[in-house]
Amino acid sequence: MRANRSTRRLTAVLASLIGAAAVLGACGGEIRAERQGRQLGEAICDVKEADSVDDAERQLEQAQREMNDLQRIVGRPVDEDVDDIQENLRDLVEHTQEGNDALLQQDISVIQRNVDAGARTLSGEGQAAYEGIQQGLGDCDY
Numbered sequence: 001m002r003a004n005r006s007t008r009r010l011t012a013v014l015a016s017l018i019g020a021a022a023v024l025g026a027c028g029g030e031i032r033a034e035r036q037g038r039q040l041g042e043a044i045c046d047v048k049e050a051d052s053v054d055d056a057e058r059q060l061e062q063a064q065r066e067m068n069d070l071q072r073i074v075g076r077p078v079d080e081d082v083d084d085i086q087e088n089l090r091d092l093v094e095h096t097q098e099g100n101d102a103l104l105q106q107d108i109s110v111i112q113r114n115v116d117a118g119a120r121t122l123s124g125e126g127q128a129a130y131e132g133i134q135q136g137l138g139d140c141d142y
Contacts, residue, residue, distance in 0.1 A: 029073075033125040034132035036073050040066040041136015044111060047092050048104050048140055056096040060089060074129050078118075085114060112137050 043063035050056035067085075071077045078085060088111045095103040112134060119130030 029125050030128035033070070033073050033129040034135075036066070036070045037129035037132025037134075038136040039132075040070050040078070041115075041133040042139065044089070044092070044108070044133075044137060045140040047089065048096060048108060050093075050096050053097045056093045060093050063089060070129055074125050076126065078129075085111065088114065108137060108140050 040063065043059065043066045047056055047059040047063055050059050067078050088107060092104065092107040092111070095107055115130050115133045115137070119127050119134070122130065
């Protein structure tokens with residue numbers, strides 16, 4: 001009888017540990033996705049803040065790398081969820097080259113709206129990633 005009670009207690013403890021590990025593992029993935037999303041948002045802001053054409057192109061390449069990293073973490077390409085993000089980024093580079101602050105702000109706003117719309121269609125890591133992008137974009141100087 002005593003051995004039976006110990007076995008049940010051990011089984012309950014093991015089940016609790018397995019459940020906790022599953023929950024913590026899921027949260028860890030979302031935290032990592034959000035952090036990577038924030039890095040992408042910050043990289044997009046760096047494109048906006050570039051001082052020259054060459055700098056804007058370098059920053060765009062960095063944003064592309066961050067987008068690829070995000071895809072690897074989340075398991076789906078950003079541009080599948082966010083309509084026209086590639087076009088938005090090209091517009092951002094073009095308007096950076098022109099020094100047109102009004103259009104730069106408009107480009108960031110369009111990217112933010114698209115990211116927000118994409119986030120509404122996702123859950124879990126995908127949603128966390130897009131929330132991170134919004135956080136990174138929120139730091140852009142207006």
